[in-house]
Amino acid sequence: MVDESDESLMLRYCKGEVRAFEVLVKRHRKPVYNFIFRFVRDAAQADDVLQETFLRLIKSSAGYEQQARFTTWLYTIARNLCIDAARRGIHRQVVSLDAPFDGDGTATLGDRLAAEQAGTDREALGRELQLRVHTALAALPDEQREIFLLREVADLQFDEIARVVGCPANTVKSRMRYALEKLRVALEDYHEPSELSPPAGVRQELIK
Amino acid sequence: MTTESDICQRLLEFAYDELDPAQAERFAAHLAACARCSTELEGIRRVRRAIPLALPQVEPPGSEARLMEAAERHRPRRRRLVMLARVASHPAYSAAACLVVLSGVLAFQIMRGRLGIFRRDVQEVSLPAPEAPFYAAPPPPAEASRLPAGAVAPAAAPSASEESRPRFAAEPKRPVANDDALATMKKAKRMAVHSASPPAEPLARRQMVAAKTADKAEGAAGEEGEAEESAVKGRVVSGVVGGAASGAAGAPLRVAAQESAPEREAERALQAGRCDQAVTLYDQLQQRDRRYQPPARIRAAYAHCLRLLGRTRQARETLDSLKAEKAVPTAEPETATPPVRAREK
Numbered sequence: 001m002v003d004e005s006d007e008s009l010m011l012r013y014c015k016g017e018v019r020a021f022e023v024l025v026k027r028h029r030k031p032v033y034n035f036i037f038r039f040v041r042d043a044a045q046a047d048d049v050l051q052e053t054f055l056r057l058i059k060s061s062a063g064y065e066q067q068a069r070f071t072t073w074l075y076t077i078a079r080n081l082c083i084d085a086a087r088r089g090i091h092r093q094v095v096s097l098d099a100p101f102d103g104d105g106t107a108t109l110g111d112r113l114a115a116e117q118a119g120t121d122r123e124a125l126g127r128e129l130q131l132r133v134h135t136a137l138a139a140l141p142d143e144q145r146e147i148f149l150l151r152e153v154a155d156l157q158f159d160e161i162a163r164v165v166g167c168p169a170n171t172v173k174s175r176m177r178y179a180l181e182k183l184r185v186a187l188e189d190y191h192e193p194s195e196l197s198p199p200a201g202v203r204q205e206l207i208k
Numbered sequence: 209m210t211t212e213s214d215i216c217q218r219l220l221e222f223a224y225d226e227l228d229p230a231q232a233e234r235f236a237a238h239l240a241a242c243a244r245c246s247t248e249l250e251g252i253r254r255v256r257r258a259i260p261l262a263l264p265q266v267e268p269p270g271s272e273a274r275l276m277e278a279a280e281r282h283r284p285r286r287r288r289l290v291m292l293a294r295v296a297s298h299p300a301y302s303a304a305a306c307l308v309v310l311s312g313v314l315a316f317q318i319m320r321g322r323l324g325i326f327r328r329d330v331q332e333v334s335l336p337a338p339e340a341p342f343y344a345a346p347p348p349p350a351e352a353s354r355l356p357a358g359a360v361a362p363a364a365a366p367s368a369s370e371e372s373r374p375r376f377a378a379e380p381k382r383p384v385a386n387d388d389a390l391a392t393m394k395k396a397k398r399m400a401v402h403s404a405s406p407p408a409e410p411l412a413r414r415q416m417v418a419a420k421t422a423d424k425a426e427g428a429a430g431e432e433g434e435a436e437e438s439a440v441k442g443r444v445v446s447g448v449v450g451g452a453a454s455g456a457a458g459a460p461l462r463v464a465a466q467e468s469a470p471e472r473e474a475e476r477a478l479q480a481g482r483c484d485q486a487v488t489l490y491d492q493l494q495q496r497d498r499r500y501q502p503p504a505r506i507r508a509a510y511a512h513c514l515r516l517l518g519r520t521r522q523a524r525e526t527l528d529s530l531k532a533e534k535a536v537p538t539a540e541p542e543t544a545t546p547p548v549r550a551r552e553k
Contacts, residue, residue, distance in 0.1 A: 013279070013283075013284070014284050015284075016283055016284060018276070018279055018280050018283055021276070021279045022272075022276055022279070025272055025275050025276065025279070026272070029268055029272060029275070030265065030267065030268060031265075033266075033267075033268035034263075034265050034266060037266060038263055043266075043269055044269075044520060046268075047268060047269050047270045048524065050268055050270065051270060051274065051275065051278075051524070051528075054275045054278065054279075055278055055282075055531060058278055058279050058282045059282055061282075061284050062284045126261040126262070129258055129261055129262050130261070130262045132262075133258055133259070133262035133263065134262070151224065152256070152259050152263070153263060157224070157226050158220065158221065158224070158226065170217075173217070173220050173221075176220060177220060177248075180251065180252050180255055181251070183255045183258075184251040184252070184254060184255050187254060187255060187258055
């Protein structure tokens with residue numbers, strides 16, 4: 001069951017086999033969460049969106065047809081919910097002034113980064129790098145950022161991203177190039193610590 | 209033929225290992241000769257090296273168990289059959305089905321220029337039109353608009369079409385459903401005066417919007433004022449639709465359940481936006497009965513209040529319970545919309 005394709009697991013769930021769905025959850029929960037989290041930039045909200053994503057998946061499973069790739073479907077739902085959530089996030093910032101008890105979304109980027117990496121020297125070295133990447137990502141236009149995240153965090157291929165966001169593959173690629181270029185500029189005068197730039201042979205491995 | 213710039217387009221796929229081995233080899237050869245590509249590739253690789261550290265994979269905070277619970281609860285079991293059986297057993301749905309059949313027959317008759325003989329039947333059905341589609345299951349918009357058009361068509365051939373008559377004989381079911389549903393709707397309307405939609409709007413459209421609002425609001429519920437209002441709106445309307453179905457089937461109606469005085473007071477506070485007061489009152493109700501939940505139609509607003517007061521966990525549970533309940537009446541429209549991507553877009 002572990003190596004079974006997403007699609008066939010989904011079909012089995014559609015026939016009522018809950019175990020098959022469990023495998024799907026185990027397989028995709030973390031990457032989908034990470035995509036959502038990097039998109040909405042709020043852990044609590046990301047968790048909500050994650051729940052909602054799977055709930056929609058479950059509820060519309062009766063209409064599932066194998067012609068649609070499972071991950072395409074999954075990330076289409078997640079992305080749409082992220083866009084909704086991000087829109088609400090804009091309102092929320094206004095609301096939160098009146099709602100001091102709202103535990104979500106109050107931590108600053110700095111706080112979160114610090115919490116995320118309570119730690120080791122190696123990670124402390126990366127703090128500047130993190131700030132640079134996060135800032136550059138935040139400055140990207142939405143349509144570039146989502147493609148960057150779908151490729152780098154969700155690890156979808158470009159043609160699949162094109163189906164998720166509903167635009168031609170060439171558009172996806174050109175947006176990705178813009179995003180990469182801006183990130184490259186953001187990292188331009190950043191000196192990689194030596195352990196981050198391993199010799200060329202290992203580099204390939206690291207990228208994969 | 210592949211030109212130089214065509215091959216440059218492959219850079220991203222090469223950088224992300226999406227080329228097949230032959231293509232990758234060809235690109236590697238190109239790379240040695242193209243300074244622009246090799247510079248850009250170096251930039252891409254530099255960014256990619258930073259990603260694992262800059263965006264480390266984090267563990268989702270919630271538990272798998274809750275997802276699996278939902279998966280268990282909504283497990284599909286031959287839904288199509290269940291759906292058919294349900295449709296067949298609900299007068300409201302069969303009324304809608306009759307409507308569809310009727311309008312099909314009508315269209316057929318119009319095409320054949322034989323409408324005249326059916327003029328009386330048509331009027332009987334189309335007179336309550338301003339209200340009828342509101343509580344019957346939503347007919348496809350095309351049907352809804354076709355019906356009134358047929359109703360005013362002029363009388364022509366007086367010859368009765370024998371094979372069409374029996375189909376109309378099934379119609380008397382409809383008024384029965386109407387009575388039940390009408391009573392239901394009056395109740396629901398009383399509870400939801402503020403949610404009245406403008407009557408001028410085409411009915412089928414209004415329903416679709418309402419269904420959409422309900423769907424959206426479910427995710428949005430409790431995020432901000434607008435969402436709250438639309439949540440309440442959407443829910444009330446869908447409550448009416450679902451309620452009409454269950455009311456017609458003789459089941460007790462959720463919307464019209466008996467409410468106690470504290471409940472009414474809590475609801476008033478909720479609608480007035482006095483979250484703290486509403487939540488306190490609901491807390492008291494829940495102390496009395498641990499399983500108590502506010503009525504479904506206002507639960508989204510309640511969740512919103514909980515969230516405003518920082519009780520996000522409870523807010524989430526409340527929304528989940530709502531979804532779980534809502535899943536039953538909305539199962540049909542949802543399962544009836546098959547293609548995955550079309551629905552999500």
